[in-house]
Amino acid sequence: MFSKSCEYAIKAMIFVAQKSKENLRVGIKEIAKGTDAPEHFMAKIMQDLSRRKLLHSAKGPNGGFYMDNTDLKNSIADIVKAVDGGSFYKDCVLGLKVCSEKNPCPVHFEYKAIKKNLISMIENNTLADFNEKLETGKFFLKNK
Amino acid sequence: MFSKSCEYAIKAMIFVAQKSKENLRVGIKEIAKGTDAPEHFMAKIMQDLSRRKLLHSAKGPNGGFYMDNTDLKNSIADIVKAVDGGSFYKDCVLGLKVCSEKNPCPVHFEYKAIKKNLISMIENNTLADFNEKLETGKFFLKNK
DNA sequence: ATAATAAAAGAGTTTTTTATCTTTTATTTT
DNA sequence: AAAATAAAAGATAAAAAACTCTTTTATTAT
Ligand code: SF4
Ligand code: SF4
Numbered sequence: 001m002f003s004k005s006c007e008y009a010i011k012a013m014i015f016v017a018q019k020s021k022e023n024l025r026v027g028i029k030e031i032a033k034g035t036d037a038p039e040h041f042m043a044k045i046m047q048d049l050s051r052r053k054l055l056h057s058a059k060g061p062n063g064g065f066y067m068d069n070t071d072l073k074n075s076i077a078d079i080v081k082a083v084d085g086g087s088f089y090k091d092c093v094l095g096l097k098v099c100s101e102k103n104p105c106p107v108h109f110e111y112k113a114i115k116k117n118l119i120s121m122i123e124n125n126t127l128a129d130f131n132e133k134l135e136t137g138k139f140f141l142k143n144k
Numbered sequence: 145m146f147s148k149s150c151e152y153a154i155k156a157m158i159f160v161a162q163k164s165k166e167n168l169r170v171g172i173k174e175i176a177k178g179t180d181a182p183e184h185f186m187a188k189i190m191q192d193l194s195r196r197k198l199l200h201s202a203k204g205p206n207g208g209f210y211m212d213n214t215d216l217k218n219s220i221a222d223i224v225k226a227v228d229g230g231s232f233y234k235d236c237v238l239g240l241k242v243c244s245e246k247n248p249c250p251v252h253f254e255y256k257a258i259k260k261n262l263i264s265m266i267e268n269n270t271l272a273d274f275n276e277k278l279e280t281g282k283f284f285l286k287n288k
Numbered sequence: 289a290t291a292a293t294a295a296a297a298g299a300g301t302t303t304t305t306t307a308t309c310t311t312t313t314a315t316t317t318t
Numbered sequence: 319a320a321a322a323t324a325a326a327a328g329a330t331a332a333a334a335a336a337c338t339c340t341t342t343t344a345t346t347a348t
Contacts, residue, residue: 001237003306011238027323028325036241040307043326044326047325050325058315058316059323060324061316061317061322093146094151099284099286105283106277107220108283114265117257125254133250134250139252141238141240142241142243147336149336171295172295184339188296191295194296202295202344203293203344204346205292205293205294205345207294207295207346
């Protein structure tokens with residue numbers, strides 16, 4: 001579904017989002033630990049997300065990654081697009097080269113409906129939404 | 145979603161299924177051409193599917209891969225299981241290590257419904273169904 | 289029997305993805 | 319200004335996935 005990088009990215013973004021709510025900045029080490037991901041690999045991913053303006057970063061003491069209210073409005077879809085490019089949207093089950101509404105494969109209409117749900121799932125869930133849900137105590141995010 | 149091998153496998157199985165309806169056996173070369181896949185790679189995949197009893201094969205002149213009526217009852221899910229193992233069923237969006245109904249991530253219930261649809265899609269479509277659909281002329285399978 | 293055919297098997301290569309290590313640069317506190 | 323901190327960048331390395339090539343074995347038609 002998503003690449004490993006993308007999975008790490010999503011988890012890290014949620015992690016940073018939670019800390020940002022408390023006005024905290026988090027360093028790579030903390031992010032890596034909190035998401036159970038390899039530190040240096042995570043560093044790459046975070047740098048990339050930062051370059052693509054999905055969050056902010058500050059060097060030096062008390063530096064680290066953080067989000068402002070605009071950043072918190074990013075959806076899972078925004079992260080996916082930044083990390084995996086358009087593949088999630090473009091790619092299809094059977095990986096056919098030639099197909100369309102008028103040239104549909106046998107599962108096209110069935111799959112189309114499912115995909116629509118998948119897309120709205122990642123587009124309608126923002127980091128702020130995640131924060132809210134996690135705060136209710138009814139949802140969790142555990143990595144080990 | 146599926147590995148490349150699995151995509152090839154699905155296409156190849158549909159291809160062989162269609163030929164088998166006409167009581168024809170098909171060699172690897174023909175399968176590779178018909179599915180626009182690399183020949184030797186496809187050979188590996190077909191051998192594997194054959195070993196796992198998803199279709200039959202015969203060596204020698206007039207040999208090739210073919211399916212009997214039992215083979216045609218295999219679903220896409222059977223192919224996916226044979227090639228990708230249980231990963232399609234096991235793996236989940238966020239790739240969390242610890243989660244459950246009582247420990248759900250923020251998209252759990254949304255995703256659960258989608259996944260259910262995905263699973264019934266691959267389980268309820270057999271190769272025979274595909275043959276029928278393709279015969280109506282309303283559906284297509286094009287690779288280039 | 290022999291030659292032709294085609295799958296089966298095994299070894300090897302390339303490419304992509306994932307992960308690690310090292311150095312550099314920017315910032316801030318003292 | 320100096321020391322400390324932490325991100326940024328670059329260069330490798332390891333692992334997995336995708337793909338290729340070569341040899342072997344089984345079958346069948348002649
Ligand atoms: S489901 Fe639709 S878009 Fe996807 S491969 Fe089939 S025809 Fe193409
Ligand atoms: S909580 Fe549910 S949706 Fe989330 S990762 Fe686990 S199984 Fe998947």
